[in-house]
Amino acid sequence: MDSYLWVALGSAVGGMARFWLTQMGAVWWGAQFPWGTFAINLLGSTVIGVLAGFDGAISAQWRLLLMTGVCGGFTTFSSFSLQTFELIEQGAVASAAGYVALSVVVCLLGCWLGYAAVSSRMLG
Numbered sequence: 001m002d003s004y005l006w007v008a009l010g011s012a013v014g015g016m017a018r019f020w021l022t023q024m025g026a027v028w029w030g031a032q033f034p035w036g037t038f039a040i041n042l043l044g045s046t047v048i049g050v051l052a053g054f055d056g057a058i059s060a061q062w063r064l065l066l067m068t069g070v071c072g073g074f075t076t077f078s079s080f081s082l083q084t085f086e087l088i089e090q091g092a093v094a095s096a097a098g099y100v101a102l103s104v105v106v107c108l109l110g111c112w113l114g115y116a117a118v119s120s121r122m123l124g
Contacts, residue, residue, distance in 0.1 A: 006061050010069015018074045033095065034083040037076050038103055044075035045107040049114025 018040055025036020048071045051058060058066070080103060087096035 002061070003064055006064040007069045007072070010065040010071075011073035012069075014070040014073025014075075017070075018076055022076075022079075034080070034099065037079050037083055038099070038106075040074060040076050041080060041103055041107050042110050044071050046110035046114040047071055048075075049111035049116075050118050051114075053115040053118035055119070 021040050021043075022036040025034075025039055029035035048067055051063070051067050051071070080099075084096050084099055087093075087099065
């Protein structure tokens with residue numbers, strides 16, 4: 001039961017952070033393109049890469065809290081999918097394709113950079 005509590009706590013924090021950044025993204029960068037969701041996915045991918053790079057240095061509870069909970073509640077792949085679909089529905093097929101390509105490439109790069117920044121392969 002403790003595992004579910006760690007995930008629930010992390011998910012609550014991640015979900016609230018996602019909501020805030022989504023709202024602020026629309027204020028900062030406009031609502032024409034889902035930059036807030038893009039920033040969330042990039043940041044979440046980078047953070048989960050950093051955490052994964054620590055391998056066994058993080059306890060199981062912290063992994064559940066941070067990786068499964070916070071990152072799981074924070075990243076927004078379902079929102080990404082819906083916003084891509086909405087761009088297509090609006091006839092902005094090129095924007096939708098660019099959003100998918102940019103998100104996949106940059107978020108994978110963020111994950112790799114986060115992992116590489118802390119993994120033993122980079123440090124020694």
